[in-house]
Amino acid sequence: MADNPLAEAQRESAGASTFGKYNFQFHWALCEIIRKHEQQKEYAILIEHHEDVVITDALEADKARFEFYQVKNQAAKFTADSLTKQKRGTKEALKGSVLGKLLSSCLNNQYEDRITTIGLVSSSGFSLAINKGLKLDVIKIGDITEDDLATLTQNIHKELGIDVLPEHLQFIVPEIQLRNQEDYVLSKFARLADKLFPGALCNAVAIYRSVIDEMGRIGRLEYDYTDWARLIDKKSLTSTSVHQVVTQHSSHPCVDDIKSDFDDLANDLSWKSKRKRSFKRELTLLALRRAGFMSALDIDITNSFRSSHEKIDENGFPDDIAYVDALVAQAIRSGLLDKVKDQDALLMEVIYCLLKAE
Secondary structure (H helix, E strand, O other), X not given: OOEOOOOOOOOOOXXXXXXXXXXXXXXXXXXXXXXXXXXXXXXXXXXXXXEEEEXXXXXXXXXXXXXXXXXXXXXXXXXXXXXXOOOEOOOOOEOOOHHHHHHXXXXXXXXXXXXXXXXXXXXXXXXOOEHHHOOOOEEEHHHEOHHHHHHHHXXXXXXXXXXXXXXXXXXXXXXXXHXXXXXXHHHHHHHHHHHHOOOOEEOHHHHHHHHHHHHHHHHHOOOOOOEHHHHHHHHEEEHHHHHHHHHHOEEOHHHHHHHHHHHHHHHHOOOOHHHHHHHHHHHHHHHHHHHHOOOHHHHHHHHHHHHHHOOOOHHHOOOHHHHHHHHHHHHHHOOHHHHOOOHHHHHHHHHHHHXXXX
């Protein structure tokens, strides 16, 4: 088991228990999921874990780098002063400022060097003076004029003792707005399905509801996880799981050929109808998923089974039953059972590879 690099006590966990209030945060995170999925990037997204939204660029603990985002939905634009203003609590103790809370989640911890982006997202935008008078939707530290940068730096130094603001700190004005967030994300999912499977028919509403419901579930979990695999399984949405949802609610002619070829093969293998229907359903989902997005794991599995197949000469067998049995036996000898969950999954990969090669 790999250690979880994010396994540190969280600054606060109140967000998880009051998660229903953060609808805008949900939808902004969905937009990030869709954007990364369009680029066919591997990712996992965490909700209310150290920050509002944390995105990792890999599913392996030793490779993962992180983007930390705090997402705000308010009427007024943030200024240099309001970003760093510390209000007093009930006992007159100073509370953390908006920017101070974000930075305290990202700095002086074991994962600090693995954070590539620290982002503050505000639906209302920012009233920060920008060099050359530019109007930017992503404001980086180098874009801010000396006066406003000095205000931010001095106030954060008083609060956290930080002398220089991180270069990867960004102030982000999102495209999505509160008044149109549901329709905006629905249209984004429809375009994503069309990009992954050109010409496909998809149920964008079903995709949206499935993903946002799962986001709500993981956001309500308040537990910490020392094991990375459990964190990813229990507390994240991954590129793999999102792609499975898109696949389940899409249909495409690209799988018609493989379905037809499987019908012929299943008849030759003398499979009964019940086994054939169940296997065909899973094979269809696998083929559609891989038609749109091949994860690193998918690529490794398909390459491994292809190499295994090449060791078997089809001409040396009297029928398809003997040939498929030989392919399965060779896959086991090649150690491929370790790459899949069970014997049925191994047979699925053998037949998928066989049909794709024809």
